Amino acid sequence: MMGASPQYLLFSCLLICCITTEVPPAALTASPSRSQFFEGESVTLTCEDENGSDGWTVRRITTRRSEKECGNGWGKSAGSTCSISLGSDDSGVYWCESTSGSTSSNSIQLSVSGRMSLSGNSANQGPLTVNPSRSQFFEFESVTLTCEDDRTVWSNTTRGTKKQCGDAWGTADGSTCKITLLSFDAGQYWCESTSGSISSSIIHLNITGGSVILQSPVLPVKEGDDVTLSCRAKNHPQNLPATFYKDGSSIGDGDAGNFVLTKVKSSNEGHYKCSISGQGESPSSRISVSAPSSPVSN
Numbered sequence: 001m002m003g004a005s006p007q008y009l010l011f012s013c014l015l016i017c018c019i020t021t022e023v024p025p026a027a028l029t030a031s032p033s034r035s036q037f038f039e040g041e042s043v044t045l046t047c048e049d050e051n052g053s054d055g056w057t058v059r060r061i062t063t064r065r066s067e068k069e070c071g072n073g074w075g076k077s078a079g080s081t082c083s084i085s086l087g088s089d090d091s092g093v094y095w096c097e098s099t100s101g102s103t104s105s106n107s108i109q110l111s112v113s114g115r116m117s118l119s120g121n122s123a124n125q126g127p128l129t130v131n132p133s134r135s136q137f138f139e140f141e142s143v144t145l146t147c148e149d150d151r152t153v154w155s156n157t158t159r160g161t162k163k164q165c166g167d168a169w170g171t172a173d174g175s176t177c178k179i180t181l182l183s184f185d186a187g188q189y190w191c192e193s194t195s196g197s198i199s200s201s202i203i204h205l206n207i208t209g210g211s212v213i214l215q216s217p218v219l220p221v222k223e224g225d226d227v228t229l230s231c232r233a234k235n236h237p238q239n240l241p242a243t244f245y246k247d248g249s250s251i252g253d254g255d256a257g258n259f260v261l262t263k264v265k266s267s268n269e270g271h272y273k274c275s276i277s278g279q280g281e282s283p284s285s286r287i288s289v290s291a292p293s294s295p296v297s298n
Contacts, residue, residue, distance in 0.1 A: 025049065026056050026096040026105040027248070033269060035288040036111045036201075036220065037086050045070075047080040047096035047105060055099050058082035061156055061187070062092030069097070086112045091202050092156070093188060106271050106284055109188070109204040127219075128153070128191045128200040135285045136206045136213040137181050138234050145170075145177045147191035147200060153177035157187030164192075181207045204286075211235065212282045214244075214274045220288040227261040229254075231274035231282065242274045245284075264289050 026049040037043060047056035057080065058070040071077035075084045084090060091112045096105035131144045145153045145165070152175060153165040166172035170179045179185060186207040191200035203218050215230040231242030231254065239257035243250055247270045252259055257276070261268055269289050275281040 026098075028058070028094065028096045028105045028108055030108055030110070034266070035109055035269070035286060036290070039087055039112055040085070041112075042083065042085050043110065045082045045084070045094055045108070056080040056096045056105075057099065058094060059097050060092050060094040062089060086110075088112050091188075093204060107204075109202065109286060111202045128189065128203060130203065130205075130218050133218055134215045135204060135218040136208065136215065136283060138213060139182055139207060139209050140180060142178065142180050143205070145179070145189055147175040149175065151175055151191040151193055151200070153189060154192050155185075155187060155189045158184045181205075183207050183209055206283050206285055208283050210283070211280045212274065212276055214272060214282040214285055216272055216285050216287055220290040221264055223265055223289050223292050224263050227264055227268075227287065229259045229261065229272060229274065231257045231259075231276055233276050233279040236279070240276050240279065242276045244272065244274045246270045246272050261287075 026047045029046050029048065031044045031046070045058050047058060049056070057077070058075070060068065060070075060074075068074065069077075070082035070084075074090065075082045080096070089112075091110060093107050093109050095107040098104075127148065129146045131146070137143060147153055152172070153170070154162060155165070155169065156162045157169075163169060164172075165177035165179075169185065170177045175191075184207075186205060188202050188204055190202045201219065205218070211234045213232050213234075215232055217227060221227050229244055231240070231244070233240055241253065241255050242257045242259075243253050244259040245251060246268075259274075264287075266289050269287060271284040271286050273282045273284040
C-alpha cells in the first residue's frame with residue numbers, strides 16, 4: 001500500500017485485529033440439566049456457540065484439584081463435549097474456554113454427594129447459611145457464612161487455592177466466617193468437619209465490580225415454591241425498572257425491579273440475569289430446583 005497515510009495503516013491493523021481475534025461467546029450446557037448429583041451418576045457437558053461447538057474446551061475448579069481441562073486427569077473429552085462419571089471430588093465450577101484461552105462462557109456449579117439426598121437432608125450434613133442470602137454481591141460488600149457445630153468454612157475461589165476461613169481470607173469466629181468481598185473472592189464455599197470431609201452443600205458466590213447485580217437464591221429452591229428475583233443497581237438505592245433473562249432469553253420486565261417465578265418446577269432451572277436501562281447488566285447466576293420433601297408416613 002504505497003503512499004498510504006500512517007492513520008490509514010493504523011486503522012487497517014486495528015480492524016484486522018478485531019476481526020481475527022473476536023470469538024463468539026459460548027454456552028455451557030449439562031445433560032441431565034441439573035446441578036446436584038449422586039456419586040456414580042454421569043453427566044455430559046457441552047460447549048456451543050453460534051457457529052457450532054468447535055474450538056472450545058471444558059475446564060473446571062473443584063474442591064480437591066487445581067484448574068484443569070477435561071481429559072487432563074478427569075473426564076472423557078470428545079471435541080467440545082466432556083463426559084464425566086462423577087465422584088465426590090468432582091464437585092466444583094465448570095466452564096468453557098476457547099482454545100486461545102482468551103474467552104470464556106457461563107459457569108455451571110455441580111455438587112456431587114454420596115451421602116445426602118438432592119434436597120439436602122441428612123443427619124450427617126448441616127447447612128451452610130449465607131447472610132444476606134443471595135449469590136451475587138458488589139465488591140466491598142460484606143457477607144457472613146455459618147456452619148453448624150464445630151464445622152469450619154472453606155473456599156476455592158479465583159485465587160485458585162483451597163483454604164480455610166482465616167487463612168489469608170475472611171475472619172473466622174468459631175463456625176462463622178465474615179468476609180469483606182473483593183472480585184477474587186468469587187468461587188465455591190462449603191463446610192468441612194474436623195476430619196476434613198465436606199459436610200454441607202457447596203455454594204457459589206459471584207462478586208462483581210460492575211453496577212448491577214441479580215438478587216437470587218444461593219441455595220436450591222424447592223419445587224412448588226415461589227421465587228422472587230430482584231435487580232439492584234449499585235448507585236441507586238430505589239428499585240428501578242428491570243428486564244429479566246433466563247439462559248439468554250428475556251422472560252419479562254419488573255416495574256419495581258422484581259420478578260416472581262410462581263410455583264417453580266424443574267424447567268425453571270437455568271442461568272438468570274437482569275438489566276437496568278442506563279445502569280448495565282448483572283452477571284448470571286444459576287437457580288437450581290430440588291424435589292419437595294416427601295411426606296413422613298406414619
